[in-house]
Amino acid sequence: MKKISKAFGGVIALRDVDFRLFEGEVVGLVGDNGAGKSTLIKILSGVYIPDKGDIYIGGERVEFRSPLDAWKYGIATVYQELALADKMNVVENIFLGHELVKNVLGLRILDKRRMRQRAGELLKQLLIELKSLDVPVSKLSGGQRQGIAICRALNLEARVICMDEPTASMAVGESERILDFVRRLREQGKAVIFISHNLEHVFRVVDRLVVLRHGRVVGEGYVEDLDKDTVVKLITGVLENLNLLGEEVREGTTGDLLDRNGSKKVRR
Amino acid sequence: MSTSTTFSPCEISRGGVGDTPSLLTMIRQPMIRKLQNIRPRSTVAQKQVSLLAVICLLIGVFSVLSPHFLTLKNFQTILRNMPELGLLSVGMSIVMMTGGIDISAEAALGVAAILVGKSMLQGDPAWVSALIGPITGGILGTINGVVVAYFGVLPIIVTLGAMYVWRAVIFLLVGARWLSGLPRTFDPLVKTFVLGIPIPFIFFLLITMSLEFLFRKTPFGWHILAIGNSEYSARLAGVRTRRVTVGAYALLGVLVGIAAFLYVGKHRNVEMTVASGMSLEAIAAAVIGGTSILGGEGSVIGCVIGVFFIRLLQNGLVLLGIPSIWDYLVLGGLIIAAILSDLLYKRRRT
Numbered sequence: 145m146k147k148i149s150k151a152f153g154g155v156i157a158l159r160d161v162d163f164r165l166f167e168g169e170v171v172g173l174v175g176d177n178g179a180g181k182s183t184l185i186k187i188l189s190g191v192y193i194p195d196k197g198d199i200y201i202g203g204e205r206v207e208f209r210s211p212l213d214a215w216k217y218g219i220a221t222v223y224q225e226l227a228l229a230d231k232m233n234v235v236e237n238i239f240l241g242h243e244l245v246k247n248v249l250g251l252r253i254l255d256k257r258r259m260r261q262r263a264g265e266l267l268k269q270l271l272i273e274l275k276s277l278d279v280p281v282s283k284l285s286g287g288q289r290q291g292i293a294i295c296r297a298l299n300l301e302a303r304v305i306c307m308d309e310p311t312a313s314m315a316v317g318e319s320e321r322i323l324d325f326v327r328r329l330r331e332q333g334k335a336v337i338f339i340s341h342n343l344e345h346v347f348r349v350v351d352r353l354v355v356l357r358h359g360r361v362v363g364e365g366y367v368e369d370l371d372k373d374t375v376v377k378l379i380t381g382v383l384e385n386l387n388l389l390g391e392e393v394r395e396g397t398t399g400d401l402l403d404r405n406g407s408k409k410v411r412r
Numbered sequence: 413m414s415t416s417t418t419f420s421p422c423e424i425s426r427g428g429v430g431d432t433p434s435l436l437t438m439i440r441q442p443m444i445r446k447l448q449n450i451r452p453r454s455t456v457a458q459k460q461v462s463l464l465a466v467i468c469l470l471i472g473v474f475s476v477l478s479p480h481f482l483t484l485k486n487f488q489t490i491l492r493n494m495p496e497l498g499l500l501s502v503g504m505s506i507v508m509m510t511g512g513i514d515i516s517a518e519a520a521l522g523v524a525a526i527l528v529g530k531s532m533l534q535g536d537p538a539w540v541s542a543l544i545g546p547i548t549g550g551i552l553g554t555i556n557g558v559v560v561a562y563f564g565v566l567p568i569i570v571t572l573g574a575m576y577v578w579r580a581v582i583f584l585l586v587g588a589r590w591l592s593g594l595p596r597t598f599d600p601l602v603k604t605f606v607l608g609i610p611i612p613f614i615f616f617l618l619i620t621m622s623l624e625f626l627f628r629k630t631p632f633g634w635h636i637l638a639i640g641n642s643e644y645s646a647r648l649a650g651v652r653t654r655r656v657t658v659g660a661y662a663l664l665g666v667l668v669g670i671a672a673f674l675y676v677g678k679h680r681n682v683e684m685t686v687a688s689g690m691s692l693e694a695i696a697a698a699v700i701g702g703t704s705i706l707g708g709e710g711s712v713i714g715c716v717i718g719v720f721f722i723r724l725l726q727n728g729l730v731l732l733g734i735p736s737i738w739d740y741l742v743l744g745g746l747i748i749a750a751i752l753s754d755l756l757y758k759r760r761r762t
């Protein structure tokens with residue numbers, strides 16, 4: 145993403161933000177409330193259209209006009225607000241918009257049995273325990289609802305997964321599992337954007353960190369080169385700017401979002 | 413649904429139908445429990461079971477009060493009066509499940525009816541006249557849907573405006589006159605009974621059943637409900653919300669058009685005020701049948717029961733010789749009661 149800007153009325157949410165993501169890499173996106181994190185990933189997911197700036201995938205310039213467009217390019221998102229349909233049940237929520245269907249006489253008929261089965265598998269993968277798949281999701285706990293939102297994104301088998309505070313309302317055990325899971329996604333070669341206010345979680349799971357403040361990128365670097373103190377200073381504005389990225393990464397990628405060559409440059 | 417939040421039937425009686433005796437409530441209790449176990453989406457089912465109980469009660473009361481009520485002929489009359497309202501109500505329930513509403517449906521029915529009538533008077537082939545109904549309705553519905561979905565105007569505002577526009581169109585089409593003396597082209601279709609059941613009613617049931625199928629078994633139904641839950645969330649989940657919304661209004665339009673065709677075939681005249689008040693009746697039937705006024709949940713098939721209930725009530729009031737002005741009072745009260753019980757029920761549950 146190159147030189148992305150977005151304003152809501154008079155509020156400038158993002159100014160000239162450059163953001164890169166490589167395969168097999170987990171990037172943490174941190175910043176104060178209102179720093180523009182959610183806005184940035186919503187632009188990447190096609191929810192908002194940027195006022196300025198472009199998105200490139202593997203060198204190709206793309207334009208997303210809806211979340212469905214972004215999904216076609218392999219981008220799936222766990223939104224901060226979860227985007228669940230409260231009165232609908234667990235299975236319906238996981239598959240909403242991407243239902244499994246079977247073709248009966250040219251009609252696309254919901255394959256409820258297969259969806260149930262797959263929903264069970266997904267929930268099991270994340271070790272989320274639910275008494276029933278038939279309850280409306282409004283009846284579930286905050287953590288369970290978050291789990292369902294994550295299952296929905298996983299079901300899309302995307303190359304890029306954006307997670308906006310996926311562990312915000314989860315208990316210790318549950319968030320551990322999510323962190324484990326993010327690591328597994330990285331092993332599968334997926335790219336993950338991980339947004340969280342919990343810096344401890346962030347440091348344990350990400351490869352690289354991007355700090356936003358007032359809609360600008362004020363800091364970037366690999367976790368090995370950063371410590372929590374520095375990041376907090378960046379978030380709060382005590383430290384104004386810090387860029388610890390090697391020139392090779394910044395120059396070599398010319399703003400491509402996903403790039404096989406680029407991923408080699410990611411240090412582990 | 414967990415037992416702790418189980419909706420006790422007494423609540424319906426209090427919110428919905430004021431004078432249900434407690435004996436009935438006691439009989440209903442186990443029925444509702446049983447239904448809950450079978451069907452997970454029981455909110456709607458519960459409402460329907462209660463409604464069926466009320467219908468039985470009404471039938472009982474009317475039978476006692478009028479000797480003409482419990483006759484085959486009278487029930488045939490009720491069935492004959494159902495299809496037009498039924499089609500409107502089914503379409504309305506789908507629109508309402510998206511969180512929308514269409515006040516203009518009755519006026520669209522008028523426009524379509526007049527165009528169908530004019531076509532018959534011109535001596536067009538029967539199939540042309542028949543098709544003009546759904547096509548007109550579909551176009552008018554699509555216009556509403558596009559304004560709602562793409563311009564983001566509140567459905568109630570859009571369709572209230574549309575109602576006045578369509579009414580004006582009716583006036584432009586016929587002036588202050590009637591269309592009358594239409595040929596009997598469609599008599600064999602609309603006036604015949606099969607096994608004692610009027611063909612239009614069978615037609616209505618078939619359409620409703622196909623829509624119920626569409627609604628339960630294809631992604632369309634999920635998308636409609638998701639939009640009614642939260643349009644924004646549905647969009648984030650990947651639903652093409654605008655397209656689906658337009659689809660819902662267009663579908664209602666087509667059903668309105670079919671209703672117009674049945675109406676013209678049956679009455680063979682169209683006056684300017686045709687179908688006035690029918691939108692509200694359709695909304696009432698949908699709500700009574702289990703569709704939430706807030707959107708996000710409901711039932712297509714429930715409309716059949718809702719419409720039957722309304723027509724039964726009106727029929728009974730006529731047989732009892734109650735002046736038709738009371739009709740409005742009862743219907744108005746019913747709508748308010750149905751909506752209130754829906755809202756009260758929600759508040760209690762959350």
Ligand SMILES: Nc1ncnc2c1ncn2[C@@H]1O[C@H](COP(=O)(O)OP(=O)(O)OP(=O)(O)O)[C@@H](O)[C@H]1O
Nearest residue numbers: 152155157175176177178179180181182183184224
């Ligand atoms: N849909 C919107 N309409 C108007 N303003 C918005 C909208 N979305 C975001 N904003 C504004 O843009 C700025 C950035 O918001 P954003 O949600 O991206 O912050 P964030 O970093 O995700 O914060 P948080 O940590 O609280 O989730 C804020 O000032 C917010 O008020």
Ligand SMILES: [Mg+2]
Nearest residue numbers: 181182224308
């Ligand atoms: Mg946010």
